[in-house]
Every structure is written in structure tokens, then in C-alpha cells.
Amino acid sequence: MTVTESERARLIARVHGHVQGVGFRWWTRSRALELGLVGSAANLPASRVEVVAEGPRENCEKLLEALRSGDTPGRVEHVAELWMEPKGGLTGFVER
Numbered sequence: 001m002t003v004t005e006s007e008r009a010r011l012i013a014r015v016h017g018h019v020q021g022v023g024f025r026w027w028t029r030s031r032a033l034e035l036g037l038v039g040s041a042a043n044l045p046a047s048r049v050e051v052v053a054e055g056p057r058e059n060c061e062k063l064l065e066a067l068r069s070g071d072t073p074g075r076v077e078h079v080a081e082l083w084m085e086p087k088g089g090l091t092g093f094v095e096r
Contacts, residue, residue: 012081
């Protein structure tokens with residue numbers, strides 16, 4: 001069964017806490033690749049990381065759950081989420 005465009009999603013998650021300099025972006029990339037997602041994890045000012053992921057909505061939800069799990073490197077205090085239609089054009093999952 002193939003995933004139709006309506007079953008695909010774009011997740012933008014802003015992760016707040018002690019998430020820079022602790023391997024958080026690498027860990028996020030690993031989880032995203034395991035779930036077959038494309039996108040990026042990038043440092044933002046104020047010790048935040050922005051995660052952009054596209055793929056099957058169910059897998060994006062699993063990534064969001066992992067970000068909130070307490071099993072991440074560092075310490076996640078809050079994850080703000082925004083859901084959008086996928087834009088496409090992404091390949092792989094990169095750390096920025």
C-alpha cells in the first residue's frame with residue numbers, strides 16, 4: 001500500500017530545554033531516519049532546536065512522541081508543534 005498525499009504531513013517541532021551540545025540533533029536524525037522521515041534538525045537561538053519532518057503522519061506523530069519521551073539526550077522542557085501540508089523537495093534528514 002502506498003501512502004497518499006492526504007496521509008502525509010509536515011511537522012515543525014520547536015524543542016525547548018537543554019538540547020544543544022548534547023547530541024540531540026544527531027539523536028533526532030537517527031529516530032527520523034528509522035521512521036522513514038525526511039527533513040532537518042537545526043539549532044535556534046535561546047537553546048532551542050527546530051525539527052522539520054515530512055512523511056507519513058503516523059510516523060511524524062511517533063517522532064513527536066519520541067521528542068517528548070524523556071529518553072532524549074539533554075533535557076526537554078517543552079515541545080511546541082505545528083502541523084502543515086507537506087511541501088516536498090526534501091531528501092534525507094540533516095543536522096544544521
